[in-house]
Amino acid sequence: MRNIKYIVVHCTAGNQKQKAKDVVYFHTGPKSKGCYGWSAPGYHYIVEADGTVVSTWPEDRISNGVKGHNAESINICWVGGLGAMDNRTEEQKRALVNLVRVLKERYPDAEVRGHRDFSEDKNGNGIIDPWERIKECPCFDAIPEYKDV
Numbered sequence: 001m002r003n004i005k006y007i008v009v010h011c012t013a014g015n016q017k018q019k020a021k022d023v024v025y026f027h028t029g030p031k032s033k034g035c036y037g038w039s040a041p042g043y044h045y046i047v048e049a050d051g052t053v054v055s056t057w058p059e060d061r062i063s064n065g066v067k068g069h070n071a072e073s074i075n076i077c078w079v080g081g082l083g084a085m086d087n088r089t090e091e092q093k094r095a096l097v098n099l100v101r102v103l104k105e106r107y108p109d110a111e112v113r114g115h116r117d118f119s120e121d122k123n124g125n126g127i128i129d130p131w132e133r134i135k136e137c138p139c140f141d142a143i144p145e146y147k148d149v
Contacts, residue, residue, distance in 0.1 A: 005069075005072040005111065007073070007107065009100075011139050040062065040064055048079050
C-alpha cells in the first residue's frame with residue numbers, strides 16, 4: 001500500500017453539468033480528440049452536483065492530481081468551480097465532508113489540502129498568498145474547511 005500523506009481536494013473548473021465519466025475521459029482520452037492522454041485520471045473520487053460520489057481510480061494506484069505529490073496523495077474532486085467560483089451545491093458540500101471523513105479514517109495521519117496549497121511560498125512568509133497560487137483549485141480554502149473532520 002502507498003504511504004498517503006495528503007488528501008487533496010480539487011475542482012474541475014467546469015460547469016456542474018459535467019459527469020465523472022466526462023472528466024475521466026478528458027484526462028485519459030486521446031490527445032487527438034483534445035484530451036490529455038494520461039494513463040491515469042487526475043482523481044480517485046469525483047463528487048457530482050447531486051452529491052453522488054464516483055470512484056474513478058483505485059486508492060492503491062497513483063492518480064494525476066498534483067505534480068510531484070501524486071505518489072503520496074489521494075485526489076478527490078468536485079464538479080464545478082467554473083470561473084474560480086465556489087459554487088458547490090449543498091449536496092456536494094455534504095458528500096465532500098463525508099468522503100473526507102471516510103478517507104481520514106483510512107489515512108489518519110494524512111493532511112487535507114487544496115490543490116492550491118501545494119504552491120510555492122515565494123516570499124517566505126509561511127502563507128500561500130493568492131498571488132502565489134499555481135491555481136485557485138478547489139475555489140475555497142480546504143484546510144480550515146476540513147480541519148475538524
